[in-house]
Each structure stands twice: as structure tokens, then as C-alpha cells.
Amino acid sequence: AQSVTQLDSQVPVFEEAPVELRCNYSSSVSVYLFWYVQYPNQGLQLLLKYLSGSTLVESINGFEAEFNKSQTSFHLRKPSVHISDTAEYFCAVRPLNTGFQKLVFGTGTRLLVSP
Amino acid sequence: GAVVSQHPSWVICKSGTSVKIECRSLDFQATTMFWYRQFPKQSLMLMATSNEGSKATYEQGVEKDKFLINHASLTLSTLTVTSAHPEDSSFYICSARDKVARYEQYFGPGTRLTVT
Numbered sequence: 001a002q003s004v005t006q007l008d009s010q011v012p013v014f015e016e017a018p019v020e021l022r023c024n025y026s027s028s029v030s031v032y033l034f035w036y037v038q039y040p041n042q043g044l045q046l047l048l049k050y051l052s053g054s055t056l057v058e059s060i061n062g063f064e065a066e067f068n069k070s071q072t073s074f075h076l077r078k079p080s081v082h083i084s085d086t087a088e089y090f091c092a093v094r095p096l097n098t099g100f101q102k103l104v105f106g107t108g109t110r111l112l113v114s115p
Numbered sequence: 116g117a118v119v120s121q122h123p124s125w126v127i128c129k130s131g132t133s134v135k136i137e138c139r140s141l142d143f144q145a146t147t148m149f150w151y152r153q154f155p156k157q158s159l160m161l162m163a164t165s166n167e168g169s170k171a172t173y174e175q176g177v178e179k180d181k182f183l184i185n186h187a188s189l190t191l192s193t194l195t196v197t198s199a200h201p202e203d204s205s206f207y208i209c210s211a212r213d214k215v216a217r218y219e220q221y222f223g224p225g226t227r228l229t230v231t
Binding site: 105 | 119121149156157158159161164208210220221222223224225227
């Protein structure tokens with residue numbers, strides 16, 4: 001079975017400051033890794049994903065995440081946040097077993113950006 | 116990009132009535148659709164997985180007679196909450212797996228259900 005841990009339930013930060021949202025996972029098999037963002041009263045939007053290849057993946061709005069296999073982590077970072085980045089962020093994994101496996105979500109981290 | 120829609124976006128119903136939520140994949144065919152439930156300030160809880168033309172597979176603890184799922188076509192799945200009670204009030208999100216890009220799973224905008 002897989003599990004995803006997001007230790008920080010809430011991260012307050014000032015605008016233009018850097019931020020890191022932590023994600024660690026546990027799995028006996030290899031996994032795909034995802035970050036989703038949820039704005040208030042909306043569904044989830046895929047922010048970025050790691051499937052294979054370069055361990056550093058980037059999104060179009062300045063976020064990046066690095067897959068660290070030895071530490072089983074996939075932390076999300078942004079060098080300078082905006083007010084509009086205020087949202088809930090979910091880390092998720094999908095195991096690479098045969099067939100389509102279900103996403104396993106972390107409990108989420110609420111990013112609060114203030115002026 | 117792939118779009119998943121849900122209708123309605125919010126609904127208020129009286130206790131004891133049933134409510135149907137539709138989930139559609141607008142520009143792709145979805146072999147599999149997933150229904151999630153999200154309580155305030157919590158993560159998504161998978162309720163059930165449905166494949167087109169077959170019965171849904173429910174997660175442990177989810178009452179299949181209360182949450183009826185129908186996956187009638189490759190672009191439409193419905194969730195019916197039967198005999199709704201206030202404790203069923205929640206945010207319901209559907210998700211669809213692309214038949215072609217098989218590792219991709221797209222999420223709908225969610226439906227907020229309030230049972231009075």
C-alpha cells in the first residue's frame with residue numbers, strides 16, 4: 001500500500017517570499033508523483049507531475065518539484081509567491097503496478113500568501 | 116486541455132430526497148471515472164470507481180445503495196445520493212481517466228451538496 005504525508009497543514013508566507021511545501025511518500029513499488037492545486041470552491045487542477053526522466057519538473061506558473069528517490073520526497077517550491085497562489089495544494093502518488101492504479105492523496109497544505 | 120464538467124455546481128435539497136450529480140468528459144473519452152468526497156479542510160476520499168458499461172467498485176465503508184453510480188457512456192457518469200441526510204452534505208468531485216493518455220486523470224470542478 002501507499003501513503004503520502006504532507007506534514008504542514010498550513011504555510012503562511014508573505015508575497016514575493018520563497019516557499020517550500022513538503023511531501024513524503026511511502027511505497028513498496030515505484031510510483032508516479034503529482035501535485036494538484038485547489039482554489040476555493042473549485043476542483044483539482046494538475047500543477048505538475050513526475051513520470052520519468054529528469055527529477056526536476058516545472059509548472060508554467062513558476063512552481064517546481066524535485067523527485068528524490070532516496071528520501072522518498074517530492075517537495076514543491078516556488079522562489080517568489082504571489083497573492084494568487086493562495087490555495088490548497090495536494091501531493092499524490094500512483095503506483096506503477098500493472099493496470100491503472102488509484103491516486104493516493106496527502107492531506108493537503110494550505111498556502112496562505114499575504115501582502 | 117481535457118475538460119471535465121459537473122452539473123450542478125451546487126445544490127440544496129431537503130432531507131429524505133434524492134439528488135443526481137452529472138460528470139461529463141467534454142473532449143475525450145473516459146474509460147474510467149472516479150467519484151470523490153471532500154469534507155471541509157480535508158483531503159479527497161475516493162468513494163467509487165466506475166468503468167463504462169459495468170458496475171461501480173465502491174471503497175470500503177461507502178454504501179453502494181446510498182450512492183448510486185451509473186457510467187452509461189464513455190463521456191458521462193452520474194452519482195445519485197439517495198434519501199439524503201444532512202451528514203451527506205459535502206463537496207463531491209468526479210474525475211475521469213483518458214482512454215488514450217492512460218496515465219492522465221482529470222478532475223471536475225466539484226459539486227457542493229447541502230442537505231437541509
